[in-house]
Amino acid sequence: MRLKRPSIPYIIWMVVFTMIPIVLILFSAFTDRNGNFTTASFVKAFGYFDVFLKSLWIAFISTLICLILAYPIGYIMSRQKKSVQNTLTMVIMIPMWMNFLLRIYAWVTLLQNGGPIDTMLSFLGIHTTLLGNQGAVILGMVYEYLPFMVLPLYSVMAKIDNGLIEAAEDLGSGRLTVMRKIVFPLSVPGIVSGVTMVFVPSASTFLVAQYLGGVDDIMIGDVIDRIFWSDNNTGSAIALVLMAAILIFLIILNFFGDEEAIA
Amino acid sequence: MKRILSILVACALLAGTAAVMSSCSGGSKGEINVYNWGDYVADGSEKNNGDYYKDTIAEFEEETGITVNYTTYETNEELYNLLSSSNTAYDVIIPSDYMVEKLKDEGLLQKLDMKKIPNAKDIMDDLKNPVYDKKGEYSVPYSWNVTGLVYNKEKVNYKPDSWTALWDKKLKGQILQFNNNRDAYAIAMQLCGINPEKFTKKDVDKATVKLKEQKPLLKKYVMDQVFAEMEKDQSAIAPYYAGDVYMMTTNNDKLVGVLPKEGSNLFVDAMCIPKNAENVDGAHKFINFMTRADISAANSEYITYASPVKSAKKLLPKELSSSELVYPPESYLKKCYTFRNVDDDTYAYMQEQFIKLMS
Structure with a gap:
């Protein structure tokens, strides 16, 4: 690999803010409070295995919902006139101008008892608690990360040549066949990067569950946050396990991505 | 052309932000780094009745230059981590x-030079030699409450x-609890007959049950x-800091x-000077200023916790100084306990049990 001079600032950035912190986490995960080597932190880390699985599960469901919602949006956007495309991109970006915590607060107000959504539902005769359960947490995550799914899908789909679609239609393909044989295969890179950009942050997110969830809804990100109050070593160990899990996920995803792209 | 223009505009915006940021630092008569709890100082904002709180920090700057x-920060532990594992130099902290x-x-921490803090003579007698700093050499109280x-x-x-009301089955689904290990465990320990000042792992286990x-x-x-939960009628009962409870009751009559x-x-939250402070002299000036009766009263009015300064109580609005929630009566304080330092192992164990409880 030949290094080009313009990449030097980035390499310095990466070493200082990515490589060194990872080495520090590694060191802290394999030592105890006094700096002696131990694997006890990992034993403790596995005490939170159920939280771990639950977080991955919530992240998985959120990613799936995001994909199902974002795919048609991305496609419809990509088939519009250029000016309409820009407006729609803008509309999707606007909520991201606001701080993420404020948006979660807004959901708390929307969903609480006597809040607008609850009031509307009770007019229809539906009385239920909307806040403080796993559904609310997933809703919050989907809302939070949907733009990260829409934008990569849209930008990949916008590059699909209309000529290809027209050619397929001229040769007698129905809409479904066009979708299946042309649009889907060409949009796979978008799916891969969208899934990555939603799954990774939602698996490690914190605070969302604390605000929208109930007594049981704590995610691995919250655990890491809490454990660092009193025990940096176990905190590092959990963070490391989470990183490993996400890395494995990414490797599998890339493997799928490449194969689809070749076929 | 349009693209170059937009890049230029973006750069100008960034440069503008940087210029504003840098113009904020750099004072003429030195500077001090103060690290305090979030929303814990009178900041000159508007009161409910249209008046304004004092801006105590701005007054200090004006008076001393x-x-x-x-x-x-949000938690004591956050403060501890920053202080013990980084070399950021803070001059005044309020743990x-x-x-x-x-x-x-x-x-x-470093010992304070009490000659430079003459206002500390006016501190309440009970808080002059508190259990956590028996000789009162390292800290000057900033505020207190229950x-x-x-x-x-x-x-x-x-x-x-x-406290047993928090275990009342009739209120199921409407009870809140502290999301903070030490405060939640203290309540449970009291009900188990354990003194929450100091405890062992066994005590933690009992309280966990x-x-x-x-x-x-x-x-x-x-x-x-x-x-939000209490003021918007979402929950029935909750434990919290009494001064904040006072605030909630003024915002919702129910x-x-x-x-x-x-x-x-x-x-008690108390002002201290870390060992590696750079402007020790300025730090003493700050502590002395914050202990002045009118300033302490202004802060106390803003955060609705009691002031440790004796003559500050008179300067407070009547409804605050007469409230049992802000100034609990002497007789009640006899029944209260103050947290002591617990060894790292037991503390980490309590935190671990608390997280497991929530998962």
């Missing part, structure tokens, strides 16, 4: 009681006067979310505050 770099003791024991209960009288049809009993009855573990009959946690 020292620039204050003011940053905030709580048990954290003062921990920092002092680990040699992270924990209490807040309930909604439309949702609770009796007058709760004990008590908290597990409570969990199915709870709506949520909360910290500042308690304000809310009532009580001091539980078992007694509760008397907490």
Whole structure:
């Protein structure tokens, strides 16, 4: 690999803010409070295995919902006139101008008892608690990360040549066949990067569950946050396990991505 | 052309931000770095009645010419981690009681020069030699208060006067609990007959059982979310800091505050100077200024916790100084306890059990 001079600032950035912190986490995960080597932190880390699985599960469901919602949006956007495309991109970006915590607060107000959504539902005769359960947490995550799914899908789909679609239609393909044989295969890179950009942050997110969830809804990100109050070593160990899990996920995803792209 | 223009505009915006940021630092007569709890100083904002609170930091800057770099934290542990594992130099920090003791024991604080803090003579006698700093050499109290209960009288049809109300099965799904290990465990320990000042792993286990009993009855573990939950009639009862309970009762007439009959946690947040402070002289000036009666009263009015300065009480609005929630009576304080430093192992164990409880 030949290094080009313009990449030097980035390499310095990466070493200082990515490589060194990872080495520090590694060191802290394999030592105890006094700096002696131990694997006890990992034993403790596995005490939170159920939280771990639950977080991955919530992240998985959120990613799936995001994909199902974002795919048609991305496609419809990509088939519009250029000016309409820009407006729609803008509309999707606007909520991201606001701080993420404020948006979660807004959901708390929307969903609480006597809040607008609850009031509307009770007019229809539906009385239920909307806040403080796993559904609310997933809703919050989907809302939070949907733009990260829409934008990569849209930008990949916008590059699909209309000529290809027209050619397929001229040769007698129905809409479904066009979708299946042309649009889907060409949009796979978008799916891969969208899934990555939603799954990774939602698996490690914190605070969302604390605000929208109930007594049981704590995610691995919250655990890491809490454990660092009193025990940096176990905190590092959990963070490391989470990183490993996400890395494995990414490797599998890339493997799928490449194969689809070749076929 | 359009693209180049937009890049230029973006650069100009960034440069503008940088210029504003850099013009903020750099005072003429030196500067001090103050690290305090979030939203814990009178900041000149507007009161409910249209008046304005004092801006105590700005007054200090004006009076001394020292620039204050003011940053905030959310938990004692956050403060501890920053102080023990980075070399950021803070000149004044305001940890709580048990954290003062921990920092002092680990040699992270320096002795104060009381000659430079003449206003400290006016500190309440009970707080001059507190348990966490027996000789009063390392800290000067900034504010104090106790924990209490807040309930909604439309949702609770009796007058709760004990922590046991938080375990009341009739209020299932409407009870809140502290989302903070030490405060939640203290309540459970009191009910188990354990003194929460100091405890062992065994005590933690007993209290964990008590908290597990409570969990199915709870709506949520909360910290500042308690304000929205209680003020918007979402929950029936919650434990919180009594001064904040006072605030909630002024914002919603249905809310009532009580001091539980078992007694509760008397907490003190105190000003200290870390060992590696750079402007020690400025730090003393700051502590002395914050201990002046009118300034301490202004801060106390803003945060609605009691002021440790004797003559500040007279300067407070009547409704504050006469409230049992802001200034708990002497007789009640006899029943209260103050947190002490617990060894790292036991503390980590309690945190671990608390997280497991929530998962």
